[in-house]
Amino acid sequence: MELISFTKQHISLSPEMEAEINNAFRRETYPKNHKLVQPDNFSQKVFYLEKGIARTFYIKDGKDITHSFISEGAFFLSIESIFYDTASPYGAEILEESVVRTISYQDLEKYFDKSNPLQKLSRIVMVNAIKTFSDKLYSIQFQSAQERYNSMLEKFPDIMLRVPLGNIASYLGITQETLSRIRAGK
Amino acid sequence: MELISFTKQHISLSPEMEAEINNAFRRETYPKNHKLVQPDNFSQKVFYLEKGIARTFYIKDGKDITHSFISEGAFFLSIESIFYDTASPYGAEILEESVVRTISYQDLEKYFDKSNPLQKLSRIVMVNAIKTFSDKLYSIQFQSAQERYNSMLEKFPDIMLRVPLGNIASYLGITQETLSRIRAGK
DNA sequence: CTTTGCTTTTGATCTAAATCAAAAAGTAAC
């Protein structure tokens, strides 16, 4: 979904501000496997995924762990870099050719100062992030691998088909072998 | 820590706004075991814990699970009620006599409209929440019960001493028996 | 169509932590 359409779903902006915002975000197309951000790096950019699929990931004991999937209409930013001024363990990778809108957080903040609705939008986006984490925490803590797989199938049926098994397994917090057995229904 | 001192650590406010905010938050003292919010209820209040300890919790299969500990200088609000307009599974309970500041989200939002610094503060508080969840998710997914216990000892040494074992175990995502064995060093 | 290099599946074994059950230790009430 286009950045501006997304924005309008949640807040209303003056036509001027709308145009200004739309200009302020660069638009780029990236191929599969492109890294928007490398893990353990510093990035103050804010990304919005207009079309495609991406994921955030990190390296733990040499293994690649999917931290979250980014679907169309979602934002990604490195909280560690922007708010804690440190490198972030999380990288972001494009999984299918995608259209990405980009702005630096510094620039975005200028618009926050000019526009209360935009600040409201940022709260909405952040609250969504909190909810997503909270839900995932719950699922890791209380659901079996099988249950987590089922609810992911419900929530992201598209991702399950379009993404390599290993990425999904690490996201679900299980090994690839276990995921394979679950899929086979054993 | 006093609400206003906390605020000043992060943003600067005009003396007038400072006084206004300070008046807008009610101040109350609650005894141990008092529930600020019952689980599965609707609450649009925002709480700030000025002194004491509290926890958020929910009921899962009849069992009481600690979702987070609220230490001095932390905020609590029901995201589900305020942003999703539904009942929240999470309740909040005072664990030791505490001084709590309270405001309705509606009232707080009015100040957001008047004050950009306050909006910035709300972003900081939310980002902290995201970071906390993100860290806890990591610990549940990759650390053994023993490791989680150790890092909690480091992070919240005070809580470990002042709170019943069962509350801590459910927070760590383990049974009380396992926590007891870990403590005994077995 | 065969070789090379992934990705996925299958099999056997191991282990951390859960569960079930009961004893022990604390705490408060009389």
Add this chain to the structure above:
DNA sequence: GTTACTTTTTGATTTAGATCAAAAGCAAAG
């Protein structure tokens, strides 16, 4: 003190999912 109740510890057993190892499936490259 003794009784009743709650919290914590200890013990025996079970289990979900990990780990290790190898086989099977698949896709691109020559």
